[in-house]
Each structure stands twice: as C-alpha cells, then as structure tokens.
Amino acid sequence: MLVEEQTTNATLHQVDKQYYLPTFNRMPLAFSRGEGAKLWDVEGNEYLDALAGIAVCNLGHCHPHVVKKLQEQAAKLMHISNFFVSEPQVELSEQLVKRSGLDRVFFSNSGAESVEGAIKIARKYAHSNGRGGTIISMQKSFHGRTLATIATGKKKMQKGFGPMPSGFQKVPFNDIEAVRAAITEEVAAIIVEPVQGEGGINVAKPCYLRALRELCDKENIVLIFDEIQCGVGRTGELFAKDHYEVQPDIMTLAKGLGNGLPVGAILSNEKVSSTIEFGDHGTTFGGNPMACAAGLAVLEAMDQEGILQQTQRKGFWLKEMLDDRLGTHPKLRQIRGLGLMIGVEFDFQTKPLVLEMLKHGVLANATADNVLRMVPPLVISYEELERLADTIVTCIKALESRGEL
Numbered sequence: 001m002l003v004e005e006q007t008t009n010a011t012l013h014q015v016d017k018q019y020y021l022p023t024f025n026r027m028p029l030a031f032s033r034g035e036g037a038k039l040w041d042v043e044g045n046e047y048l049d050a051l052a053g054i055a056v057c058n059l060g061h062c063h064p065h066v067v068k069k070l071q072e073q074a075a076k077l078m079h080i081s082n083f084f085v086s087e088p089q090v091e092l093s094e095q096l097v098k099r100s101g102l103d104r105v106f107f108s109n110s111g112a113e114s115v116e117g118a119i120k121i122a123r124k125y126a127h128s129n130g131r132g133g134t135i136i137s138m139q140k141s142f143h144g145r146t147l148a149t150i151a152t153g154k155k156k157m158q159k160g161f162g163p164m165p166s167g168f169q170k171v172p173f174n175d176i177e178a179v180r181a182a183i184t185e186e187v188a189a190i191i192v193e194p195v196q197g198e199g200g201i202n203v204a205k206p207c208y209l210r211a212l213r214e215l216c217d218k219e220n221i222v223l224i225f226d227e228i229q230c231g232v233g234r235t236g237e238l239f240a241k242d243h244y245e246v247q248p249d250i251m252t253l254a255k256g257l258g259n260g261l262p263v264g265a266i267l268s269n270e271k272v273s274s275t276i277e278f279g280d281h282g283t284t285f286g287g288n289p290m291a292c293a294a295g296l297a298v299l300e301a302m303d304q305e306g307i308l309q310q311t312q313r314k315g316f317w318l319k320e321m322l323d324d325r326l327g328t329h330p331k332l333r334q335i336r337g338l339g340l341m342i343g344v345e346f347d348f349q350t351k352p353l354v355l356e357m358l359k360h361g362v363l364a365n366a367t368a369d370n371v372l373r374m375v376p377p378l379v380i381s382y383e384e385l386e387r388l389a390d391t392i393v394t395c396i397k398a399l400e401s402r403g404e405l
Contacts, residue, residue: 007030009028009029009043010028012030012042013026013030016030027358029041029358030042031047033061034057034061035061035062036061036377036379036380037049037050037052037060037376037377037379037380037381037384038061039061045361046361047358047361047362048361048362048363048384049363049376049377050362050363050364050374050375050376050380050388051363051373051374051375051376052375052377053255053260054229054255054365054375055197055229055230055234055255055256055341055375056255056256056258056259056260057256057259057260057377058232058233058234058255058256058307058377058378059259059298059301059302059307059377060377060378060379060380061377063259063297063379065297065300065301065304066260066294066297066298066301068297069293069294069296069297069300070290070293070294070297072293073088073289073290073293074290076289077289078288079288079289080288081284082282082283082284082286082287086287086288086289086292087289088289088292088293088296089107089288089289091292091296092105092107092287092292092295092296092299093105095296095299096253096265096295097267099238099239099299100251100267101247102247102251102267102268102269103269104268104270104273105265105267105268106266106268106281106283106286106287107263107264107266107283107286107291107292108254108263108265108266108283108286109263109264109283109285109286109291111143111144111226111228111229111252111253111254111255111264112143112144112145112149113146113254113264113283113286114228114252114254114264114266115143115144115148115149115152115191115226115252116144116146116148116149117252117266117281118189118226118250118252119135119148119224120281121222121250121266121268121272121273121275121281122135122188122222122224122249122250122272123135123167123188123189124275124276124280125188125222125271125272125275126187126189126222127188128275129220130185131185131186131187131188131220131221132185132186132187132188133167133186134167134169134184134186134187135152135168135169135190136169136170136179136187136189136191137152137153137168137169137170137171137192138171138172138173138191138192138193138196139170139171139172139199140154140173140196140198140199140200140368141153141170141173141196141198141199142154142197142198142199143191143226143228147165148165150164151164151165151168152168152170152191167188169182169187173199173202173204174202174204174208176207176208176215179212179215180215183215183219183221187219187221188221189222189223189224189250190212190221191224191225192204192209192212192223192226193225193226193227193229193230194209194225194227194243195229195230195235195240195337195341197229197230197341197373197375198229198367199368200343200345200367200368200371200373201336201341201342201343201367201371201373202336203337203338204244206244209241209244209246210244212246213247213248216249222249222250222272223248224249224251224252225239225240225248225250225251227239227240227241227251227252227253228252228253228255229255229341230338230341231255231256231257232255232256232298233256233302233307233308233311233339233378234256234311234339234340234341234375234378235315235338235339235340235341236308236309236311236312236338236339236340237308238302238308239251240338243338247269249268249269249271250272251266251267251268252264252265252266252267253266256298257294257295257298258294258298259294259297259298261290261294262291263286263287263291263292263294264286265295305379307378307379310379311339311340311378314339314340314378314380314382315337315338315339315340315341315342317382317385318340318374318385318388318389319335319337319342321386321389322342322389322392325390325393326344326392326393329396330347331346331347331348331405332344332346332347333345333346333347333370339378340374340376341375342373342374343367343371343372343373344372344392345368345370345372346370346371346372347370348370348405349366349370350366350367350371350372352399352405353366353392353395353399353405354372356395356398356399357391357392357395359395360391360394360395361391362388364388364392372392374388376388
C-alpha cells in the first residue's frame with residue numbers, strides 16, 4: 001500500500017487501474033473529504049459538487065444529522081438476519097408507507113435490486129391473474145446493470161452479455177399510443193421513470209402518466225414508477241409522482257434514501273403485494289439497522305430543514321439563471337428538469353465541457369451524449385448555484401476559443 005507522502009491523485013489512480021475491474025472510465029481524481037456541496041481531493045484541492053454521487057448525497061456530504069444517527073446506530077447494532085425485526089427497519093417501513101400512500105415495503109441494497117424485486121412482484125401478480133410476464137419499458141430508460149435490468153434498457157448495454165432474459169419490450173417515452181399498441185395478454189407491467197436520468201433528464205408529461213394509470217387500471221396491468229434517481233426530494237417533492245398526482249402500484253427507491261449509505265426500497269400497494277408468499281423474495285443485507293438508520297435520518301433532516309420547499313425554489317432559480325446566461329446561445333437546444341434534477345441539452349457532445357468544468361473545480365456529468373446533467377446536493381447554496389452557472393458559461397467560451405466545440 002502507498003505510504004502517506006506518496007498519496008496523490010495520480011498514484012491512487014495508477015493503483016486503482018492495477019487492481020479494480022475496469023468497468024468505470026474513471027477521472028484521475030481521488031476524493032478524501034466532503035462537506036455540504038464541496039469535496040476535497042487527496043491533494044487538498046476543493047471542488048463544487050454538482051453530481052452528488054449521481055443524485056445520492058441529496059443532503060450533501062457528511063450531513064451532521066445523518067452522521068450522528070449512523071454513529072449512534074453503529075455503536076448499538078449494525079446487522080441482524082431478516083429472520084428478526086429491528087427497530088430502525090420497522091420505523092423506516094412505517095415512514096415510507098405513510099409518506100408514499102402505498103401499503104408494503106421491502107428493503108434492498110441498491111436501485112437495480114429494487115427494480116429486480118419490482119419485476120418479480122409484478123410478474124407474480126400478473127400470473128395469478130392469468131396474464132403473461134412481459135415488462136414494457138421506455139426507450140432511453142435506465143433501470144440498472146443486472147441482466148434483467150439491462151434487458152429493459154439500451155442495446156449497447158446488452159452487448160456481450162447474451163442471451164438476454166426474455167419478456168421485455170421497449171416503446172418510445174412520452175408516447176401513450178405506442179404503449180397502447182404494445183398491450184397484449186402477455187403484458188404484466190409497465191415500468192417508467194417520471195424523470196429519466198441517464199436518458200438525458202427527460203420529464204414525463206402529466207397527461208402521459210395519467211394515461212398510463214388509466215390504461216393499467218383498464219387492463220389490470222401493474223404500473224411501476226422507478227424513482228431511484230428522481231425520488232427522495234430530488235425534484236422538490238418527496239416522490240416525483242406527487243408532482244403528477246398519479247399513484248403507481250409499485251415504486252422503487254434507492255440513491256438519496258441513504259445519502260451515501262447503500263439502501264434501496266420497493267413500495268407496493270396491497271393489491272399486488274397480496275400475491276407474495278413466504279420465500280418468494282429475500283435479502284441478507286437489505287434493511288439492516290445501519291441502512292435504515294440512515295434512511296430515517298434523511299427523512300428527519302428533510303422535514304426539519306424544509307428541504308423540499310428549498311429544492312423547488314433553487315431548481316426554478318437555477319433554470320432561470322441558466323436561461324439568462326445561455327438562452328441565446330446558438331448551440332443550446334433545451335434547459336429542462338424538475339427541482340434540482342436539471343439537464344442542459346446542446347448541439348455538441350458534453351463530455352469536453354464536463355472535463356473543462358473539472359479544471360475549474362466543478363463536478364458535473366455528461367449523459368445521453370449531448371446533455372449536461374446537474375444533480376447537486378439539495379443543500380447547495382444560491383452562491384454555489386451561481387458559481388455553477390457561471391462556470392458553465394466560462395467553460396463553453398474557453399472551448400469555443402480553442403475551436404473544441
């Protein structure tokens with residue numbers, strides 16, 4: 001192992017490449033500390049974080065209330081088998097059920113696990129009612145990287161991993177007629193992100209989600225909302241579904257629920273839950289006391305600090321500021337999003353812009369090739385948001401001056 005005086009971004013990056021499976025095209029940065037919307041690398045350089053671990057650290061890095069609750073829980077009990085009950089799990093179950101309006105919860109360790117579990121619940125319900133097991137998903141969607149979840153997504157993610165699990169079909173996003181045309185007796189469920197994250201921050205139309213609900217009711221099909229990225233306050237409501245006043249049969253959560261600690265959840269109504277029996281699903285680590293203590297601390301802090309209201313105001317303010325600074329740019333296509341889940345679509349690939357912003361000490365992300373994705377901690381200040389907007393403009397000008405756009 002490296003001795004402390006040799007620990008730099010470059011040396012850690014080199015050792016990482018030697019040992020870690022090369023599934024990530026990592027940037028040569030190693031972070032050692034975080035607070036709020038700021039990060040520091042091992043060399044002491046400071047960065048403004050507009051990525052939040054990809055919409056995970058919604059309360060910012062090392063939020064004091066979350067840290068305190070985790071320290072307290074770690075000193076009492078970290079893990080037990082799900083053959084037994086723990087107080088944090090019971091409390092978080094009750095909170096999520098009451099806040100979502102759904103009836104049952106199952107805890108997992110990640111978003112992909114939550115989606116896998118949702119698919120199982122949906123198929124069990126469908127089979128009990130004489131339907132097939134086909135799952136309809138949307139083009140440009142992202143539901144994880146397990147075999148079943150990549151079967152719902154982009155073809156390029158499936159390359160080299162065949163044969164793919166059967167029973168998955170894709171239709172265009174925000175196109176209700178395409179969904180209607182795909183409905184047969186074989187369809188068990190429709191899964192949709194109210195706001196597509198990896199697909200480019202594509203926001204569902206209210207009429208589209210309402211029409212999906214009506215269609216699923218008519219055909220007795222399960223409606224699944226994947227809120228792994230857009231849930232837990234990210235859009236300015238605790239759940240993105242609340243913007244639309246549309247209730248799914250199943251909702252999946254993860255990312256922001258633990259503010260950095262791995263935790264996922266599947267919430268479902270009694271109708272679809274009623275077909276699940278002992279042994280139909282399980283987990284070793286899901287819902288452990290530490291994960292549930294983190295989830296409870298997140299909900300408590302959001303309530304105490306008025307995070308949802310702040311997120312709505314900050315998101316609106318940031319979009320207005322971006323429009324003011326970029327609205328007349330000839331290569332701008334659209335600024336879109338809900339709350340602090342914002343995408344800026346350009347007529348150029350945004351990876352060079354992300355790398356240029358990094359040189360200026362700001363972390364963001366390029367997705368869907370030409371979309372700049374910003375999902376900062378919800379506790380980010382207005383001054384930090386202004387720095388974010390200014391940095392985007394500065395970096396675009398720098399790239400243009402060098403002929404790189």
